[in-house]
Amino acid sequence: MCKNNISIMIISTIPDMxxxxxxxxxxxxxxxxxxxxxxxxxxxxxxxxxxxxEKEFQKCRSIHKYFNSIDSDRTFYICFRGQKLGCVPTSEDIDKMTIREYPELVDYIGDTSFTELTVMHAIHPFKKCEDDDVHSLPPVKHSLFYFRNDDYLNELSESQKDIYTCGSKCDDEFVHDLKLAMAKDLIFHDKREFDKLKENISNINIRRYDGKWNNDLDLKDIIAQYCEEYVNVIDKSIDDLPDFYKELSLSDSKGGFYDFKCEGKSLKDVIIEDFINELKLEFPEKF
Structure with missing residues (x-):
């Protein structure tokens, strides 16, 4: 990839984010x-x-697609985390091609959520096997993490909690909360480890933010608005998007977030400031 071209992607659980x-x-x-x-x-x-x-989705190649996309440009990575751990893929959810290419995945199948796996591959990559040669990958150079605070939880109904937390689907909420805390602690641990190194191997930035909850909003409307905006950005038609996004499991689409704040400022301004600081590190000759 050309030095002057960079791509960013957002990793998060779906549909709560x-x-x-x-x-x-x-x-x-x-x-x-x-x-x-x-x-x-x-x-x-x-x-x-x-x-x-549709073919990749049906053949359980989503992790392969995400990992390969991260590998194609390990410059910037943005992750939003809320109070949902996300689905945990089983051996039936990951095809053999993915396991052959990332053999270390075997140790995490059935115990680690999809979002955690992508975070791990970004900041502490799985080894990659290509042409019978196994090699290590560098961590993403600039990772930005934004953790949504949980002050809104008391405003949710039980059906809404099925979307934004483990909800009633989790047999042991304590175990779920512990795993979510451990997933976030892993990011803090890696940040501390990278900060100790003199070489600028990877820069991890972590923020906590709040979003106001409004029951008059509708998650289906938010998803539709996002899709309309996304196809404009990538210069495509809404018909080019895969249909399976319309089948997202929503036990209760009522309610949604707005007016995001971080440390007394608009979250937008904070993200832009964070990103500019990382750009200055990546392209010092341009700033």
Missing amino acids: FAEHYYFIKEVFPQLKEICRSHDIDLKYHDLFFTLS
């Missing part, structure tokens, strides 16, 4: 793209969820 996805692509990305353009940098946005073909 679609409000953040929409907020990012509507409010944040246009300004980031313009800032990059003013410094002769071409910034592209990819939503990997919508780059999956």
Whole structure:
């Protein structure tokens, strides 16, 4: 990839983070793209969820697609985490081709969520096997993590909690909460380890933010608005998106987030500031 071209993708659980996805692509990305353009940098946005073909989805190759996309440009990585751990893939959810290419995955199948696996591959990559040669990959150079605070949970109904938390689907909520805490602690641990190194191998930035909850919003509307905005960004038609996104399991689509804040400021301004700081590290000659 050309030095002046970079791509960013958002990794998160689905569908509880679609409000953040929409907020990012509507409010944040246009300004980031313009800032990059003013410094002769071409910034592209990819939503990997919508780059999956029906065939890849049916053949359980989503992890392979995500891992390969991260490998194609290990420059920037953005992750939003809420109070949902996400689905945990089993051996039936990962095809043999993916296991052959990333053999270390075997140790995590059935115990680690999809989102955790992608986070792990970004900041502490699985070894990759190509042409019978196993080699190590570098961590993503600039990782930005945004953790949604849980102040809103008391406003949710039980059916809404099925979307935004483990909800009633989890047999042991304590175990779920512990695993979610451990997943976040892993990121803090890697940040501390990278900060100790003198070489600028990987820079991890972590923020906590709040979103206001509004029961008058509708998650289905937010998803539809995001899709409309996304196809405009990638210059395609809504018909080009895979149909399976319409079949997302929503026990109760009522309610949604808006007015995101971080440390007393608009989350948009914080993300842009964070991203510019990382751009200065990546392209010092352009700033």
